[in-house]
Amino acid sequence: MKHDEKAEVLENREFAAGYRYLVVSAPRQAAEMQPGQFVHVRVPTLERSALRRPFSVFNAGDGKVTVLYKTVGRGTEALSKVKAGEFVNMEGPLGKGFPLSCKGTAFLVGGGFGVAPLYFLARRLPKSILFVGGRTKDDLLALDRFAEIGVEARIATNDGSAGEKGFVTGPLDAAINEFRAKGEEFELFTCGPDGLLRAVTERALELKVPGWISVDRHMICGMGACFACIQKTVRGNSRCCIEGPVFKAEELVW
Amino acid sequence: MVNMEVELGALKMRTPVATASGTFGYGYEYADLIDYSKLGAVTAKGVRMEAWPGNPMPRHCEVEGGLVNAIGLQGQGVKHFLERDMFLYSRVVKDPVPVIVNIWGQSEEEYAEVAAAVSAAAHPLIGALEMNVSCPNVKAGGHTFGQDPKVLESVVAKVRAATKLPLIVKLAPNVPSIVPYIRACENGGADALSLINTIPAMVIDIERRVPVLANRSGGLSGRAIHPAAVKLVYDAHRATKLPILAMGGVYEAKDAIEFMLAGATAVAIGTATFSAPDTAAKVCDGIAAYCERHGFAAAKELTGAICES
Ligand SMILES: Cc1cc2nc3c(=O)[nH]c(=O)nc-3n(C[C@H](O)[C@H](O)[C@H](O)COP(=O)(O)OP(=O)(O)OC[C@H]3O[C@@H](n4cnc5c(N)ncnc54)[C@H](O)[C@@H]3O)c2cc1C
Ligand SMILES: Cc1cc2nc3c(=O)[nH]c(=O)nc-3n(C[C@H](O)[C@H](O)[C@H](O)COP(=O)(O)O)c2cc1C
Ligand code: FES
Numbered sequence: 362m363k364h365d366e367k368a369e370v371l372e373n374r375e376f377a378a379g380y381r382y383l384v385v386s387a388p389r390q391a392a393e394m395q396p397g398q399f400v401h402v403r404v405p406t407l408e409r410s411a412l413r414r415p416f417s418v419f420n421a422g423d424g425k426v427t428v429l430y431k432t433v434g435r436g437t438e439a440l441s442k443v444k445a446g447e448f449v450n451m452e453g454p455l456g457k458g459f460p461l462s463c464k465g466t467a468f469l470v471g472g473g474f475g476v477a478p479l480y481f482l483a484r485r486l487p488k489s490i491l492f493v494g495g496r497t498k499d500d501l502l503a504l505d506r507f508a509e510i511g512v513e514a515r516i517a518t519n520d521g522s523a524g525e526k527g528f529v530t531g532p533l534d535a536a537i538n539e540f541r542a543k544g545e546e547f548e549l550f551t552c553g554p555d556g557l558l559r560a561v562t563e564r565a566l567e568l569k570v571p572g573w574i575s576v577d578r579h580m581i582c583g584m585g586a587c588f589a590c591i592q593k594t595v596r597g598n599s600r601c602c603i604e605g606p607v608f609k610a611e612e613l614v615w
Numbered sequence: 616m617v618n619m620e621v622e623l624g625a626l627k628m629r630t631p632v633a634t635a636s637g638t639f640g641y642g643y644e645y646a647d648l649i650d651y652s653k654l655g656a657v658t659a660k661g662v663r664m665e666a667w668p669g670n671p672m673p674r675h676c677e678v679e680g681g682l683v684n685a686i687g688l689q690g691q692g693v694k695h696f697l698e699r700d701m702f703l704y705s706r707v708v709k710d711p712v713p714v715i716v717n718i719w720g721q722s723e724e725e726y727a728e729v730a731a732a733v734s735a736a737a738h739p740l741i742g743a744l745e746m747n748v749s750c751p752n753v754k755a756g757g758h759t760f761g762q763d764p765k766v767l768e769s770v771v772a773k774v775r776a777a778t779k780l781p782l783i784v785k786l787a788p789n790v791p792s793i794v795p796y797i798r799a800c801e802n803g804g805a806d807a808l809s810l811i812n813t814i815p816a817m818v819i820d821i822e823r824r825v826p827v828l829a830n831r832s833g834g835l836s837g838r839a840i841h842p843a844a845v846k847l848v849y850d851a852h853r854a855t856k857l858p859i860l861a862m863g864g865v866y867e868a869k870d871a872i873e874f875m876l877a878g879a880t881a882v883a884i885g886t887a888t889f890s891a892p893d894t895a896a897k898v899c900d901g902i903a904a905y906c907e908r909h910g911f912a913a914a915k916e917l918t919g920a921i922c923e924s
Contacts, residue, residue, distance in 0.1 A: 363647040365892055403890055409866055410838040412677050412889055450891070452648070581675055581682065582889050586640030588660075588689045589675045598668050598689055603644070 363584070364389045368451045371425065373443055380474075380502060381441055382419070383428045390453040394421035396482035397458030397552075397575055397607040400428065401583040403450040406439045413452065414440070415580050415602075417478040417552065419503075426453070429477040429503060455583050456606050459573050461485050465546025468492060469512075470533055470561050472553030476502050478575055479552055483512045490515060490536065494529025494557070498522040530560050537568065549610070551575065558613075565610035572610030576601050617906040618913035619899070621655065623858045623880050624806030625781040626713060626743045628655025631875065631914050632899045635862045635885030636661055636717035636745060636785075637686065638836075641700035643707040648892040651710045653899035655881060658715040659700070661747050664728055666692045671829035676818045681837020681864065682886050683816045685830035688719060688750060693729050697736045705740055713742025715783065719750065723760070723770040727777040734778040744780050745860075746771065746805075749787035749812035751834040761787040764799040771803025783860060785809035788840075788847055794854045801855060809860045809883070810851055811844045837886035838864045845877050852878020852919055866894060868901020875902075875917035 368385035375381050383402075390400065401413040414436045420427040432441050443449060459482050467489035469479040476493060480503055483489045491514040495501050501523060504514055515532035516524025525531055540547050551561040552575035565572025578590040578601040585603030592601050593614040599605065619630045633656040639645060642657040669689025676683050690696070696716075705711060716733050720726040730744055748761030748770065760770050771784055784800045786793065788811035800808060813834025818827040826832070844863025851859055861879035864886070865871050871882040887894040902914055911917060 365648050408679060408838075410679075410681050410864075410886065410890065412682065452892075579673055579675065581684070582638075582640075582644075584640070584644045586644040586660075587638060587675075587684075587889070588669060588686050589684070591669070591672050591674065591689075597666075 362393065363452060363455065365450060365452045366390060367448050368426070370443055370445050370447050370449060372445055373441070375441075377499065377502065379432050381430055381432070383430060383440065385426055385449060385451060386424055387426045387451055387453070388424040390451065391421045391424050391426050394418050394426060394454045395458040395461070396485055397478045398454040398456050399583075399606060400426060400451050400453035401455060401580075402428070402440070404436050404439045405443060405447065405449055407436060411436065412581060413583065415455075415583055417474075417575070418453070418481055419477040420481050420484070426451070429474055431474050452583060456602055457604065459550055459575070459607050463548045464571075465548065466490060466540070468533065468536065468547050468549050470529060470549060470551040470553070470557065472529065472557045473500060474502065475551070475553030475557070475575070477552070479550060480506055482550060483507065484510055492529050492533045492536070494518065496520065529557065533564070537564065549573065552577075559615050562610045562613055562615065573607055574610055574613060575607045576605050576613075617903045617911065618915075619903060620913070621881050621915045623743070623781070623783070623860055626656065626715070626807070628881055629712065630655040630899045631881040631902060632871065632895050633715065633860065633881055633883040634658055634888065634895060635883040636715075636747065638885040638888055641696065642704045642711075642714055645888065645892055646707045650893075650896045651708055651712055653896040654712045656713045656715050656742055658717055658745060658883060659696070660690060661688045661717045661719045661750065662690050662693050662696045662729065663688070663718070663720050664693055664725055664732070666690065666695070673827065673829055675833070676827045678818060678835070678839070680839030681835055682889075683818050683828065683833040683835050684813070685828045685833035687830065693732045697733065697738065701736070701738050701740065711740055714740050715743045715745050716741055717745045717747050717785070719747045723773050726760075726770050727773040730774045730780075731777040734780055741780065743783055744774070744778060745783040745785050745809055746774055747785050747812070749785055751813060751815045751832070761796070762790070764795040767796055768799035768803045771800055771805050775804035781806045783807040783809050785812055787812055788814050788843065793847055793851050797851055797855045797857070801857065805857060807858045807860060807880075808851060808855070809862065810847050811840070811863045814840055814843065836863070838866055840864050841870055845873050848874055848879050849877040849921075865898060868898045868905060871898045871902055872905050872917065875914070876919070876921040878919045880915070880918050
């Protein structure tokens with residue numbers, strides 16, 4: 362069931378330049394939230410006609426919902442000024458999340474704030490490896506949090522400032538080859554920029570392994586009511602907010 | 616207790632508050648967050664005979680005071696609507712209200728065919744038809760029928776002949792005078808008017824020097840269009856006895872009461888639902904409180920109750 366909770370802000374902490382964790386008290390959503398689902402946040406200081414902002418859930422439980430967000434425009438800028446003790450209206454859980462079972466190891470492939478839902482997922486799956494890329498080491502988010510829960514991270518940066526130099530598909534392809542040589546099973550889960558999503562989709566289809574792709578589209582309602590958030594799929598124009606954001610690789614048409 | 620019931624032609628509404636087409640899916644998507652007891656009707660998203668893919672992405676852009684959209688009437692066609700969406704509406708919504716089915720077509724004949732198909736279904740929860748002749752986002756199937764009074768009268772008459780359901784015509788706001796269009800609706804046999812649809816609008820990305828919407832332009836809705844809508848409702852009410860369903864930037868009870876004083880029988884909430892799904896319920900409560908405060912025994916007494924010297 363979807364809720365619209367007046368959620369008290371418990372924390373809104375900058376953990377890296379331009380990136381924050383927003384932790385709110387939203388007991389009903391926290392209890393029902395699944396990895397890959399998202400929330401729709403009304404930024405309290407924006408004008409009344411402003412749309413809500415969608416964010417993946419980074420973690421949920423104990424009555425709290427955490428979001429990891431990047432300040433990119435006027436909504437997230439205004440959100441970054443909200444203080445603990447203030448309230449935000451938050452709708453959730455929204456959308457279809459990731460499956461909670463996985464044959465073999467889960468390969469979590471993230472870029473930018475796309476690691477957010479992958480962290481929540483990693484907490485629910487028995488065995489996963491994080492593949493993460495960025496331009497420089499500053500684009501690699503929440504690695505400490507993944508380490509805390511014992512998830513190994515394989516890293517690539519364009520400038521070589523962390524991990525191997527190049528794209529995240531480098532370490533990903535290496536792991537794919539390694540697992541296939543050993544005959545070990547894995548599935549692909551990804552969230553990030555479209556280029557990354559396409560690269561992972563292609564690999565899932567080529568290797569015939571399950572691929573779960575979380576697609577980010579601009580939204581109006583977040584409820585399936587307006588048809589703003591379209592991704593082409595084998596069914597036609599699908600709404601990311603309700604038929605996704607997580608799609609199966611074979612559903613997507615790029 | 617204020618009597619909140621109103622009649623939009625033959626459509627009986629338990630409150631004067633509805634939802635606007637295209638902003639409330641097929642009536643059930645927001646179900647978890649909506650108190651339907653505060654609603655008088657819901658309006659479904661525009662439907663035509665066959666499926667329609669809608670416009671390319673991006674389809675909208677937030678602006679201060681509202682939203683510019685060019686969704687382009689995506690839908691699965693009238694059969695799917697009647698079989699699946701109406702089924703889901705009746706199953707998901709515990710305390711349902713009548714559905715106003717918003718229809719469009721690419722020809723006059725298609726409008727009539729859709730109307731006939733909806734009528735033939737005889738679904739107990741379908742309360743009225745709303746003809747969209749004013750969508751700025753689809754070339755054939757909107758404006759073309761709403762921008763020429765002769766064409767408008769002809770298409771309204773064809774739909775009238777195809778259905779006994781209460782027939783509402785949703786007019787375009789961007790005309791020099793609304794009066795000839797109202798006459799066309801009257802002559803064609805409409806039972807009520809909807810005012811207003813979105814206002815044609817455009818947003819340009821100045822860094823990339825390209826239109827933001829893939830469709831280049833779209834329709835402006837939300838707070839920014841409210842005063843323009845009040846003026847059109849006022850003009851329309853003075854020109855006709857047809858009841859009016861008013862929409863355009865209703866965010867709080869004050870906005871709805873303005874519409875009613877200007878001549879609306881009922882109001883519909885569109886863009887405001889996106890940021891606050893409880894808008895309709897709050898507007899309904901606010902209208903009741905206003906009636907009590909000003910000594911109106913029934914909400915319907917507000918219609919046209921503006922004081923003028
Ligand atoms: C399902 C989903 C999950 C997301 N998860 C996260 C997350 O975990 N962390 C995070 O930092 N960001 C996430 N985003 C992106 C986030 O919604 C945008 O960064 C945010 O809306 C930007 O708002 P703004 O006002 O600061 O930017 P502006 O550019 O000023 O916003 C203008 C409009 O565009 C929309 N918009 C701008 N960028 C995006 C975008 N990338 N995606 C969707 N809408 C956008 C805004 O919502 C707003 O309506 C997610 C988006 C989606 C759709
Ligand atoms: C996203 C969106 C989609 C819409 N789709 C339709 C539609 O399919 N048919 C129609 O007649 N009007 C459509 N409209 C217009 C609304 O029903 C309404 O007339 C208009 O938005 C003004 O009301 P508002 O300011 O409260 O949103 C749409 C509006 C929006 C914002
Ligand atoms: S955002 Fe409205 S349908 Fe997805």
